[in-house]
Amino acid sequence: MKKELAFKYLSYPAPVFVIGTYDADNRPNAMTVVLGGMCSHDPPSFAISVGPKRYSYQSIVNRKAFTVNVPTMQYVRETDYVGIYTGRKADKFADCGLTAVRGEVVDAPYVEEFPAVAECELRHTIDLGSHTMFIGEIVNTKGEESLLTDITVGSRTIQGIPDMGSGLVLTFTQGSRYYCAVGEPQEKAYTVGRLIHRTKGAEG
Numbered sequence: 001m002k003k004e005l006a007f008k009y010l011s012y013p014a015p016v017f018v019i020g021t022y023d024a025d026n027r028p029n030a031m032t033v034v035l036g037g038m039c040s041h042d043p044p045s046f047a048i049s050v051g052p053k054r055y056s057y058q059s060i061v062n063r064k065a066f067t068v069n070v071p072t073m074q075y076v077r078e079t080d081y082v083g084i085y086t087g088r089k090a091d092k093f094a095d096c097g098l099t100a101v102r103g104e105v106v107d108a109p110y111v112e113e114f115p116a117v118a119e120c121e122l123r124h125t126i127d128l129g130s131h132t133m134f135i136g137e138i139v140n141t142k143g144e145e146s147l148l149t150d151i152t153v154g155s156r157t158i159q160g161i162p163d164m165g166s167g168l169v170l171t172f173t174q175g176s177r178y179y180c181a182v183g184e185p186q187e188k189a190y191t192v193g194r195l196i197h198r199t200k201g202a203e204g
């Protein structure tokens, strides 16, 4: 039997990202989002939903660019700080001791200390109500080499995958409002479901 569930808990836990932008005075700024994720492979695209009162909002509209930075547990305080305070009043990069590096391709800064970044050019803006969805085309990505690993599945080795087993990757739980680490991989996607298929003796 099912009972009513608050919509927020459907994405539970949610990945956490830090969005990098330049303001009208060319000052770098950063804000935390959990309303975000990959939304297309071709063209590679990333969607974030940003409230219109956020200082970052106008920066994204003006510069038509943002970076998506992936924080690790080591930077949980900094990640929370840039999600609490506004760049209108604070230099959040300086306050956190983080380094803003100009994007190689887009007009937005990325966080040098974080292990992965995607540079995005704004392609679509959709007003959804409380938040506006910005869809950016990913035009450049970079990952910290020491955190990338190779995984062997059967006879196939996949190279350059972020290391999930180290407890480094942050997620956010709505409701309880906790940052949680991602644990050990459990079951292989696109694979474990085939067990049902086999049990049923289906074709394909």
Ligand SMILES: Cc1cc2nc3c(=O)[nH]c(=O)nc-3n(C[C@H](O)[C@H](O)[C@H](O)COP(=O)(O)O)c2cc1C
Binding pocket: 029, 030, 031, 032, 033, 034, 035, 036, 049, 050, 051, 053, 054, 055, 056, 057, 080, 082, 083, 084, 085, 086, 087, 088, 131, 172
């Ligand atoms: C864990 C967490 C998740 C957040 N997710 C979002 C989000 O998805 N969208 C949003 O507009 N604000 C989100 N916020 C709030 C903004 O990060 C916050 O208002 C920030 O101060 C905005 O910075 P700015 O005014 O410098 O742009 C989140 C904050 C936290 C702590």
